[in-house]
Amino acid sequence: RDAAYLWWLTGEEKYGRTAAKVLDTYLQGVYYRDVPQDLNHGHQQTLVGMTSFEVIHEEIIPVLTECYDFLYDYMTAHYAGNMPLYASALKKMADVIIRNGVPHNNWDIIQARFIFAIALVLDENEAYEDGKGKGYYIDVVERDRSLRQWGLKILADYGFDETTGIWNESPGYSCNVVYDYTDFALMFDKYLGRDLTRDIPVIPQAVAATAQYCFPSGKIVGFGDTHPDFLPTAFFVNMIRNARHHGKKGQEEKFTAMLRCFNPGYASVQSQPRTDGNLRNLYPDEVLQIDTAIAPGRVGQYVSPTFYVPKVSWLVQRNGMEARSSLMYSLNGSEGNHQHANGLSVEFYGKGLTLGPDAGIGKAGYSGLDYHEYYSQFPSHNTVCVDGISAYPVMKSNHSFKLLHSYPEPSNAEERNLESADYFRGVCYSETYFLEPMTQADQTRLLSIVDAEDGGYYVDIFRSRKRDGGDVMHDYFYHNLGQ
Secondary structure, three states: OHHHHHHHHHOOHHHHHHHHHHHHHHHHHHHOOOOOOOOOOOHHHHOOOOOOOOHHHOOHHHHHHHHHHHOHHHHHHHOHHHHHHHHHHHHHHHHHHHHOOOOOOHHHHHHHHHHHHHHHHOOOHHHOOOOOOHHHHHHHHHHOEEOOEEOHHHHHHHHEOOOOOOEOEOHHHHHHHHHHHHHHHHHHHHHHOOOHHHHOOHHHHHHHHHHHHEOOOOEEOOOOOOOOOEOOOHHHHHHHHHHHHHOOHHHHHHHHHHHHHHOOOHHHHHOOOOOOOOHHHHOOOOOOOOOOOOOOOOHHHHOOOEEEEHHHOEEEEEOOOOOOOOOEEEEEOEEEEEEOOOOOEEEEEEOOEEEEOOOOOOOOHHHOHHHHHHHOOHHHOOOEEEOOOOOOOOEEEEEOOEEEEEEOOOOOHHHOOOOOOOOOOOEEEEEEEEEEOOOOEEEEEEEEEEEEOOEEEEEEEEEEEEOOOOOOOEEEOOOOOOO
16 A cells, blocks of 8 residues: 555656555455355354454455555556456455444444445446446445445434434444544545535534533543543544535534533644654645634533433433532443443542442453453442342343433533523432343432532432342442542
């Protein structure tokens, strides 16, 4: 790829010759082989790609298509007889991704990114006997309803909560999906001349809703398969770019204020020269210069006192967003993808720290035994385990809680009066119900934040009993930092 880029940049024969030999060998190899066969006839056969055991790890495709694109004129001149073969090899890779994979979660949009990259370097449909060219594969990305590949609009309708804009996976994965949608918006702007946010209007709503993940420290809540860290801000940048491309001044002002709020140093970081030695830095993407006349927003503008998302079984209450003095708790069940077996699990915040943290995905991720036996199970969470056996399937889970009562009522950040003095009230509470499926235990959790001078305190009342009696023990697990 780098040699192809240098040929495109300089026109020197040695670079084109070097790249062409490798590209010819590679694409001929793809053309003449097929996917590995699972001799056990298991689920793995529905996931495998041409070069990877899972289609979402076909990371060679962006590099391969860039190489092909930079070298296209050279290959046409020197390898003209093989050009149909090269296109067939690339289409085979795309067809395998469409045939395999997972359609209803973050996999689908990763698959779509690879298919789109291949589409962009193909000729129009009419150039191929099977009629499958650029337009065909772009249509797959946009509108497909096949078994293992859904179009971007169909996936958005399925995965985003229509009221709140929150994606139905754990925060660590949700933030990635939201970014991918904004990145697709930029690609549609650049390559197709169309505004994807008009077709999928939940995109800007979803970007703004990510702020609800934040504790007052700026770090995000940690339920499910998440590595808790500060809220990423690249999707704000993408929404500013999209707004400028289409002249949407209000959108630019909104997301510039959010970017300056959650990433105050963005402008100074972006102005630093690139020094990582990447050849592509010779022809870098345009750096976004934000409009510094737009004032930074305030964190409290972008969050709600009570925020509830049934689609991911998640509830937040907070008495403010001051890093040192405010309190907040995050309560979650297990609804959606990349979720854990955790019952009614809660995280508590205070004194600038997540004092009662969720252990998240753990160090080794979901491929390790520590994940299967601890991080994804009841004892690693702040919850109640019944008779030592509370459990249910993790990852794609459908075990949500029911919100019985709350004060104040759940709201989006846009729904309340920013100037209201009682926006964050002196007391808030919620009561939730959960049926623990392994033991058929009825569980309720009443949580409250009560203000006091320079802080406050929590009330946490957890009730748990088996419907049929015979209870042996109800273990209250709580993992705290400090005293």
